[in-house]
Amino acid sequence: MAEAATDGAAPETPVTLIDCDVHPYLKRADELREYLREPWRSRTIPSRRQIYLPPGDGRRLDALPEDGSPAGSDPKLVEKQVLQGIGADYVVLIPSSSISIIPDPVFAAEVAQAWNDWQIDTWLGKYNPHGRFKSSIVIAPQNPERAVQEIERLAGHPHLVQVLVGSSASAAYGKRQYHPIWEAAARHNLPAALHVESPVGPTPPSPLGYPTYFLEFHTLYPTIYMTHLVSLIAEGVFEKYPDFKFVFVEGGSAWLAPIMWRMDKDWRGARAEVPWLKRPPSGYLRDHIRFSTQPIEEPANPRHLLQIFEMMHAERVLMFASDYPHWDFDDPKRAFPPMPAALQRRIFCENARELYNLPATRPVDVLDSKPLSVKAKTVGSTW
Amino acid sequence: MGRFVVCKVSELPPGGRRIVRVNGREIGVFNVKGRYYALSNLCPHQSAPLCLGELTGLTVSNEPGEIEWTREGEILRCPWHGWEFDIISGRTVFQSRNRVKTYDVRVEKESLGRLREGVETYPVTVEDEVVILEY
Numbered sequence: 001m002a003e004a005a006t007d008g009a010a011p012e013t014p015v016t017l018i019d020c021d022v023h024p025y026l027k028r029a030d031e032l033r034e035y036l037r038e039p040w041r042s043r044t045i046p047s048r049r050q051i052y053l054p055p056g057d058g059r060r061l062d063a064l065p066e067d068g069s070p071a072g073s074d075p076k077l078v079e080k081q082v083l084q085g086i087g088a089d090y091v092v093l094i095p096s097s098s099i100s101i102i103p104d105p106v107f108a109a110e111v112a113q114a115w116n117d118w119q120i121d122t123w124l125g126k127y128n129p130h131g132r133f134k135s136s137i138v139i140a141p142q143n144p145e146r147a148v149q150e151i152e153r154l155a156g157h158p159h160l161v162q163v164l165v166g167s168s169a170s171a172a173y174g175k176r177q178y179h180p181i182w183e184a185a186a187r188h189n190l191p192a193a194l195h196v197e198s199p200v201g202p203t204p205p206s207p208l209g210y211p212t213y214f215l216e217f218h219t220l221y222p223t224i225y226m227t228h229l230v231s232l233i234a235e236g237v238f239e240k241y242p243d244f245k246f247v248f249v250e251g252g253s254a255w256l257a258p259i260m261w262r263m264d265k266d267w268r269g270a271r272a273e274v275p276w277l278k279r280p281p282s283g284y285l286r287d288h289i290r291f292s293t294q295p296i297e298e299p300a301n302p303r304h305l306l307q308i309f310e311m312m313h314a315e316r317v318l319m320f321a322s323d324y325p326h327w328d329f330d331d332p333k334r335a336f337p338p339m340p341a342a343l344q345r346r347i348f349c350e351n352a353r354e355l356y357n358l359p360a361t362r363p364v365d366v367l368d369s370k371p372l373s374v375k376a377k378t379v380g381s382t383w
Numbered sequence: 384m385g386r387f388v389v390c391k392v393s394e395l396p397p398g399g400r401r402i403v404r405v406n407g408r409e410i411g412v413f414n415v416k417g418r419y420y421a422l423s424n425l426c427p428h429q430s431a432p433l434c435l436g437e438l439t440g441l442t443v444s445n446e447p448g449e450i451e452w453t454r455e456g457e458i459l460r461c462p463w464h465g466w467e468f469d470i471i472s473g474r475t476v477f478q479s480r481n482r483v484k485t486y487d488v489r490v491e492k493e494s495l496g497r498l499r500e501g502v503e504t505y506p507v508t509v510e511d512e513v514v515i516l517e518y
Binding site: 061331334335 | 428431432435460462463464
């Protein structure tokens with residue numbers, strides 16, 4: 001609730017909800033072209049290849065702007081449905097760039113740069129008078145040298161709060177070829193975030209190739225996350241860069257505790273080959289790893305989820321995400337079982353606030369008092 | 384039980400839908416091939432606006448790999464998470480305890496005077512047939 005300022009400063013309101021996964025879309029595919037230089041500008045930019053069939057073609061059907069532009073491309077509708085709709089004080093944007101599918105590492109780096117210049121102009125610039133949109137530095141991990149340059153170019157931007165990579169990669173992210181990227185991120189106090197990308201990329205979306213159905217793809221892609229997680233810990237990335245933090249976005253989290261138990265047990269016998277690990281593998285969790293909640297697992301008995309939260313140290317590790325405007329959007333008021341207030345505050349706000357250095361209060365703005373009149377496109381023939 | 388005049392029959396042709404607000408609750412009224420159905424516009428899963436979803440059919444199968452298309456237009460799919468609801472019973476097509484509230488819909492020839500007795504009225508002429516929601 002808004003608090004009256006007593007000293008003449010602008011009134012502030014407490015920050016209570018941070019949404020760690022909202023996707024800003026281009027209004028039209030060629031919008032990105034304006035941010036590319038030749039010879040890249042005249043080329044067709046490889047884009048997401050959708051070979052599986054998500055419900056609703058992947059988006060919330062009530063998130064389509066009235067003018068026919070793509071879901072997630074109208075900042076007013078995002079303000080209405082996310083900032084006002086679920087009451088998010090800040091959102092962390094994750095551009096759906098599908099950079100990892102571009103085989104040419106130079107073209108990939110150019111496209112990453114274009115995404116960043118585009119979002120700095122739009123979502124972090126003219127769309128962002130309230131400063132409540134934060135976002136991620138898009139990099140091409142297939143070109144580590146250029147990725148480092150991009151981090152150096154953009155670190156310090158007030159609204160770019162992390163470095164973004166896709167889940168699909170030619171090697172697990174603990175491998176040494178990626179260390180310069182993590183070094184640069186850590187040096188600038190930026191966490192790295194991993195988000196699922198197009199199922200068509202440098203490696204198939206499951207360890208056994210391309211599953212037959214979307215159901216399988218969507219259930220299984222966290223196996224890629226597991227691979228990156230175990231690799232990052234085993235290769236000593238968090239010993240090498242003690243301030244570095246890594247965020248796993250949209251891979252669920254209920255699998256986290258069991259995989260850590262397994263790795264801890266194996267480490268007791270196999271420690272000798274990885275002596276740089278000074279702690280059991282799970283010891284790196286609370287200090288270095290964060291998970292976003294969405295898509296939250298929904299066990300038949302909701303209390304089981306709370307037990308899982310306890311096992312994974314959710315009070316330190318877990319951060320709320322809605323995944324707006326996608327089909328598997330989670331509403332903070334409806335997606336979770338009743339939680340102790342202190343735990344809910346950690347998950348909904350405090351873990352993300354600490355990770356991204358966001359303030360405990362924010363200035364009250366026009367969105368706090370005035371419902372936006374922007375409407376989503378309606379469906380049906382007699383509206 | 385209350386009665387709510389949704390619209391004239393001519394305003395809700397087959398394939399059409401309307402969402403009306405009755406006593407503070409949103410209810411979607413559908414015309415599927417000349418039959419009328421009404422469901423709460425609140426998905427029991429995460430409270431999405433269910434009646435904005437796609438009207439579709441039901442895939443059924445006798446053995447893996449075999450697929451048949453049935454009940455076209457009788458399945459309402461949630462616009463968020465894609466859950467399928469039987470528009471007649473309000474139940475999910477998969478086994479669950481989730482059920483969306485359904486309402487009876489009738490078509491009647493109504494006179495304006497009688498409609499005024501109810502909470503809600505809708506301007507119709509004597510000879511109009513209207514879609515009436517019972518709630």
